[in-house]
Amino acid sequence: MRSTHSETSVRVWDPFVRVFHWSLVSCVVLNHFVVEDGETVHQVIGYIASGLILARVAWGFVGSRHARFADFFPTPTRLRAQLAALRAGQHPFHPGHSPLGALMMFALMALVLALGLTGFLQTTDAFWGDEQVQEIHEAIASALIALAGVHGLAAIVLSRVERVNLVGAMFTGIKRRRGEQPELR
Numbered sequence: 001m002r003s004t005h006s007e008t009s010v011r012v013w014d015p016f017v018r019v020f021h022w023s024l025v026s027c028v029v030l031n032h033f034v035v036e037d038g039e040t041v042h043q044v045i046g047y048i049a050s051g052l053i054l055a056r057v058a059w060g061f062v063g064s065r066h067a068r069f070a071d072f073f074p075t076p077t078r079l080r081a082q083l084a085a086l087r088a089g090q091h092p093f094h095p096g097h098s099p100l101g102a103l104m105m106f107a108l109m110a111l112v113l114a115l116g117l118t119g120f121l122q123t124t125d126a127f128w129g130d131e132q133v134q135e136i137h138e139a140i141a142s143a144l145i146a147l148a149g150v151h152g153l154a155a156i157v158l159s160r161v162e163r164v165n166l167v168g169a170m171f172t173g174i175k176r177r178r179g180e181q182p183e184l185r
Contacts, residue, residue, distance in 0.1 A: 007178050008176070009177075010174065011173055011174050012175045014064040014067055014173060016067065017056075017059070017063070017067050018170055020056050022170070023048075027046075028049065028112070028148060030045050032141060042119075046119045049112050050115075057109070066095060066097075072102045079100065082098055091162040107147055111140055111147065115140050118133055118140060122137065163178040164177045164178075
């Protein structure tokens with residue numbers, strides 16, 4: 001028996017999901033590394049990021065198949081199955097988000113919304129100059145950057161381990177999986 005290399009291609013990420021992803025990445029990078037806290041530009045970018053999250057939530061109910069939350073929602077059963085497969089050294093192909101990937105996606109989206117809320121609260125009369133709200137905002141920002149780093153690193157590592165172009169798929173919308181298929185003689 002010989003093995004041959006094959007490639008599976010699946011169209012997964014529609015243009016909305018890809019534009020959302022890279023727009024959100026841009027907002028986070030700009031606000032964390034380029035624009036000073038408290039500036040009008042920082043606030044506008046924060047509101048744009050929050051608006052992107054709200055649009056993505058809506059798209060999660062009405063968007064294309066793999067954009068819909070029902071396609072990849074990280075239920076306890078799905079999470080246990082993926083963790084069991086990983087412990088067994090298996091890497092099942094998930095056309096859309098894997099359960100762990102979905103969990104990360106929801107965590108990142110929640111942090112961006114929490115940043116938008118705490119940023120907005122700092123502009124209100126009730127919390128103007130409140131250092132506690134500012135400290136919470138900064139802690140959430142740090143958590144977001146840390147999780148975004150884990151997300152990016154996981155996408156690169158899992159692309160190699162699972163032989164799936166996770167990063168490329170966020171540009172092209174097509175997930176390609178390379179693998180060896182047994183060839184019977």
